Amino acid sequence: MSEPQQANDRSGRPAGAFITEYSKPLPHPSPFSKPYWEAARAHEFKLQQCGKCGKFIYYPRPRCQHCLSDQLEWKKCSGRGTVYSYTVAHYAPTPAFKEIPFVLAIVDLEEGPRMTTNIVAPPDKIKIGMPVKVFFDDVTPECTLVKFEPA
């Protein structure tokens, strides 16, 4: 029998432990989004930046949504933003989402794009306009999800 381990992250799981059966949907990286997911796995938050107009882009895509240039580069970003809007889910849409309530949010990233995400915090602690920062949730050995928490 092993000693109880202390959780080292926001997931509540023991240090180094993955969820044994993660039943929520997982991403299927495309050739365009693969660098985003590889960066997340390395606990880095990267976005595409346009080499022509300089704007950052989210979600990953083959061309800049502002000027249509295909000169996009992956850049490490701050992982900071503010809450644009959010909602609290009190009912699980499927049995996989049994950990309720959870917060679905739209975050205005410091670099410009808006990102749909989860904010992991008690719902009554979340306010529109509040600062948030990214963290990385290793849900399987192969997959890390990008989530946010109060900054």
Ligand SMILES: [Zn+2]
């Ligand atoms: Zn551009």
